[in-house]
Amino acid sequence: MNALEIKDLHVSIGDKEIIRGLTLTVPRGEVHAIMGPNGSGKSTLSKAIGGHPDYVVTSGTVRLDGVNILDMAADARARAGLFLAFQYPMEIPGVSNANFIRAALQARLPDGEELEATDFYAQLYAEMDKLEMSRTFTARSVNEGFSGGEKKRNEILQMAMLKPKYAILDETDSGLDIDALRIVSAGVNAQRGPGLGALVITHYQRLLDYIVPDHVHVMVEGRIVRTGGKELALELEEKGYDFIKESLTTV
Amino acid sequence: MTPAVLEIDASPTTVRLLDAGPLTDAHAEAWEKFQSLPVPARTDEHWRFSSIKALDLSAYTAPQPIDDTTREELLARSTGLAASAGRMVFANDTLLRREVLADTLRQRGVLWLPLDEAMRNHGDLFRSRFMREDAILGGAKFAALHASQARAGTFLYVPRGVEIDLPIEAFHWLTGEGGSIFPHTLIVAEAQSKVTFVDYFESPESTAGFACAVNDLWLGDGAQVTYVCAQNWSGQALSVQINSTVVGRDATAKALTVNLGSRYARSESVSHLRAPGGRSDMLAVTVAEDAQEIDQRTFQIHEAPNTASDLLYKNALDDSARTVFSGLIRVSPGAHKTDAYQKVRNLLLSDEAEANSLPGLEIEADDVRCTHGATSGQIEDEELFYLLSRGIPLRESQRLIVYGFLEEVLQRLGSEPIAEKLSALLHAKFDAKH
Secondary structure: OOEEEEEEEEEEEOOEEEEEEEEEEEEOOOEEEEEOOOOOOHHHHHHHHHOOOOOEEEEEEEEEOOEEOOOOOHHHHHHOOEEEEOOOOOOEEEEEHHHHHHHHHHOOOOOOOOOOHHHHHHHHHHHHHHOOOOOHHHHOEEOOOOOHHHHHHHHHHHHHHHOOOEEEEEOOOOOOOHHHHHHHHHHHHHHOOOOOEEEEEEOOOHHHHHOOOOEEEEEEOOEEEEEEOOHHHHHHHHHOHHHHHHHHHHO | OOHHHHHHHOOOOOOEHHHOOOOOHHHHHHHHHHHHOOOOOOOOHHHOOOOHHHHOOOOOEOOOOOOHHHHHHHHHHOOOOOOOOEEEEEEOOEEEEEEOOOHHHHHOOOEEEEHHHHHHHOHHHHHHHOOOOOOOOOOHHHHHHHHHHOOEEEEEEEOOOOEOOOOEEEEEEOOOOOOEEOEEEEEEEOOOOEEEEEEEEEOOOOOOOEEEEEEEEEEOOOOEEEEEEEEEOOOOOEEEEEEEEEEOOOOEEEEEEEEOOOOEEEEEEEEEEOOOOOEEEEEEEEEEOOOOEEEEEEEEEEOOOOOEEEEEEEEEEOOOOEEEEEEEEEEOOOOOOOEEEEEEEEEEOOOOOEEEEEEEEEEOOOOOEEEEEEEEEOOOHHHHHHHHOOOOOHHHHHHHHHHHHHHHHHHOOOOHHHHHHHHHHHHHHHHHHO
């Protein structure tokens, strides 16, 4: 099946279990949103799927187009078609943005094949234009001294260049003013299509006005507790997360 | 190695360095000084943490002759920058090639001469500046040895107001088993002059020799001098390098050393901020692997008010490599409004690597700004994960982070062609193992 399939996933950090039996399927071509209160495990989910060594999967499976990726190292997962847009993108001093993206693309080529520089820059500039990024960002060190909005645009730029099959966007709206939110969302929307499955993680409904999801999942205490259409996000916005938590305790 | 070099080894003309004696009668005093000074001891503060045993000179010979095959091979390998104002190539202290400065510069009084020619034809000028500053960071015995043997290297004299746009380059090759060389670079930049000089210290693979280099920079009022040294001796070499930089009023010195070679490399660098308004930027980049030891001692001496110094040394250490950094800032009485900065950063790529940092301050004036700091750390997990999450393999991710770490220093030079050249040397060394 062409999907990102998460089945009964359990994830711990140290002794603490954060994800507690999460099941979710994102078929290619669809955009799913995960909403949830702070501390519900949203960011843990993205890091665990991405292969961060501090996040230990104790049971469950994650499949990418049918292939279990949990045995793969983080870099192999990325080359298999996974992309993580970070809530807090790291600064990499001394490594230019262009060289960074180039290295990532080069890693996807067969041994002995060299990335064609002219095409690379043409493509890079075209994508930067879409995100209204100045050309100076090619030579600057990755994320170093970037504003919050610039960092997020840079995440979407990398996503556009790497063309993943599945992308997990972790709180991409955090720290964005309305203009940046509009630009970043447009960047994501431009990449929507039958080739991409996206999982948009957010605390606020606002982002989903711009990136309209096909499905919305509500995550509480490490599980998906409700699933619905885009209207579920509006309901949450109106009633707050307490309404979900209350309905859980009454059950 | 070519058989020709082995023949040289057996040559009766090569004598033990410790039996060599002074180069000429004029060098006798220096030789006596070399013999009378004690060998370094670890109890000496200037040699704290140093592997003193590495400094045994008894196995080395005096500079060995160069045969024609080696000469051609080394000349072919002496590729510097695409554009330079002049280039000289030395091997085992013998001049192999001299690409002279443009006539226009010579007509304006610029001198750029091999050492022997400078002594012969411009003796007074040369002697007035040759090793006039004492080696005060522990290496006095090596400085004396150098002074008693120095026959190779160059003297550059830039008259008042002359600016040389393109860099000037010198190659020094150390070849043959157990030989020694004594590269010298003396730059006298008169008032308002400007020049950039690059020394390349190279050896063909695995040559175990001894290099004892001195480079002295003199900056007149308002002069701007950039000095770069690419220390790329073989991993088997023993090397000592002693620098002093004297900065005049409103002059700007910038020096960058790249340490790649040597089993043990000692580098001593002193900046004298001698007149108001002077500035010295002291930069170094080190990649130390295997059991290499890179031992760096620095001194920023503010002798006049309103002077600035800014030191940035970065070391990347792998395997069981060691580095020692000992750096002192002294603000002399009366050197008010001094602005002195010192930063050392060590990136440890293995658990066995060892970085020792000894920063120090001596402030005897008021109204000064002095900061220093030394940090050691490994590659941050979160930084690494970010690169991995883009599909960049582990080794390549580590390489990018290490290069990025070192790149900051190269960029401070403000010369893209030189930074690129140095980058290529760094990459060649690091990639050979990773």
